[in-house]
Amino acid sequence: MTCLVISTMTASLADLRTASADATQEAPALLMPVAMPVPHARLIGGSPGGPQAASGAGGPLLGVEGGWATTLATGNDPAHGAWAFGARAGWAFANGLAVHVRYDDLGVEPAHLSTPLQLATLGLRYSIPFFVPLPFAEVDAGPALVAGDVRFGAGAAVGVSVPLGRQVLVDLAARDWLVPIAGVLRQTITVGLGLTVSFASPAR
Numbered sequence: 001m002t003c004l005v006i007s008t009m010t011a012s013l014a015d016l017r018t019a020s021a022d023a024t025q026e027a028p029a030l031l032m033p034v035a036m037p038v039p040h041a042r043l044i045g046g047s048p049g050g051p052q053a054a055s056g057a058g059g060p061l062l063g064v065e066g067g068w069a070t071t072l073a074t075g076n077d078p079a080h081g082a083w084a085f086g087a088r089a090g091w092a093f094a095n096g097l098a099v100h101v102r103y104d105d106l107g108v109e110p111a112h113l114s115t116p117l118q119l120a121t122l123g124l125r126y127s128i129p130f131f132v133p134l135p136f137a138e139v140d141a142g143p144a145l146v147a148g149d150v151r152f153g154a155g156a157a158v159g160v161s162v163p164l165g166r167q168v169l170v171d172l173a174a175r176d177w178l179v180p181i182a183g184v185l186r187q188t189i190t191v192g193l194g195l196t197v198s199f200a201s202p203a204r
Helices: 002-030
Strands: 059-071 080-092 097-105 118-127 134-146 149-163 168-181 184-198
Touching: 059 097, 059 168, 080 184, 118 149, 134 168
Parallel strands: none
Antiparallel strands: 059 080, 059 184, 080 097, 097 118, 118 134, 134 149, 149 168, 168 184
């Protein structure tokens, strides 16, 4: 009987040692570090209608611009300078691209024009949404009104936009317009300050 009791106690102690060893081996697994989710980086800046590139929204836009225009001299015609005005309406996409129609009254009258040089163009603007101010590049093309005649005109622009809140941008731009006048391709440079207002819907 005594031997049976001793044998039972020995078996119980062996089972306890085995269970303790198993728990010790499994303990490190309980202390394994848990990977925490890493937040995604957000873009700084936005599209031409405001910083909605960061928020994921796009929408219609309206813009106005004023500045100084200079038609460069050529042949016997000297340089001409005047105040210029422009307006545009279009749609700004969330990726920084905007499409618009614009009207520009350049104010200059090269080659003795009877009316100021004017253009009505279709254009594209791309703003880099990673920086503030937002650098942008723009191209425009369409009909130009030259002393009652219609000619083809085109222009390119570079500039920067400074966001004032989520829906307003202040634009500083330099433009280079090319329009044939009196059989000569004339170049008009403008430097202007503008304001763009976006009517983008908030991101959902």
